[in-house]
Amino acid sequence: MSAAKTKKTVTNETALAEQLREVGLRPTQQRMALADLLFGRGNRHITAESLYNDALTAGVNVSLATVYNALHTFTAKGLLREITIDSTRSYFDTNVDEHHHFYFEKSGRLEDIDHTSVKLARLPEAPDGLPVSRIDVVIRIDG
Amino acid sequence: MSAAKTKKTVTNETALAEQLREVGLRPTQQRMALADLLFGRGNRHITAESLYNDALTAGVNVSLATVYNALHTFTAKGLLREITIDSTRSYFDTNVDEHHHFYFEKSGRLEDIDHTSVKLARLPEAPDGLPVSRIDVVIRIDG
DNA sequence: CCCTAACATTAGAATTATTCTAATCTTATT
């Protein structure tokens, strides 16, 4: 039982480490712990501060600066997507597939909208035919 | 000629003051100067810092804190619209009509897209039938 | 008209969000 648990943990840790190595990142203690918090439980929209608090609660020894470093590094490697919606906080999204968002202004919560739920018709040409890197649709909700 | 010029200036100042009074704001020196810089020349996308620099260049005696105050107050009164696109700076838009944006990631410049140029079809229902306060479409351009 | 009280506005100080960089780790190579 203890052995099984240990084995499972080791396997998970190895998988996580492998995931990080695959994108060219060293599987350090801090990154492993943060990746576990981020990718362990379904899609999430988090802030640096909320992830930092999650880490503190989980007893992970990491600084807020390192949380920022990890979030930006993961974003650069395509493991996260940054969403800017509110000038007082940056959100990071564990769902990196094409999708859009409801934003609840009062609570600051984000909710995914599947990209097939929104049809963008009659899109204008980008100036000079420059490449479009992304189209973001945010539906702001009063509540 | 000098009289005409003075008259015209006074008229402009009076119009500007009236515009401010109409939304319930006192036409103070700082606000008049900032409103003049903001609304004097067509639609603009500005940041607190850029407006502050415009004010310094124009010889207006105003603090950066007051620029923030004015931008937020004007936004609350519907004279401006705040656009959050980049976590490092907040933009304020003198165009308060319904419209969307191209965002040039490299330069940080915003460009208006007329709302009739974008057709949003098949929009999902807001959860709990809550009211939608705004829909923002941002087309991010690499260049 | 001036005074005054109530309230609005300003801006220096404080705070918060984010980034910088020097010290510390990690790892590939021997």
Added chain:
DNA sequence: AATAAGATTAGAATAATTCTAATGTTAGGG
């Protein structure tokens, strides 16, 4: 195991934004 090169961490610094106490404005009242 030792080393060196580069990556990562986190305390310190900075930049963006907000707070609050001082100052300014204005609508009555004398």
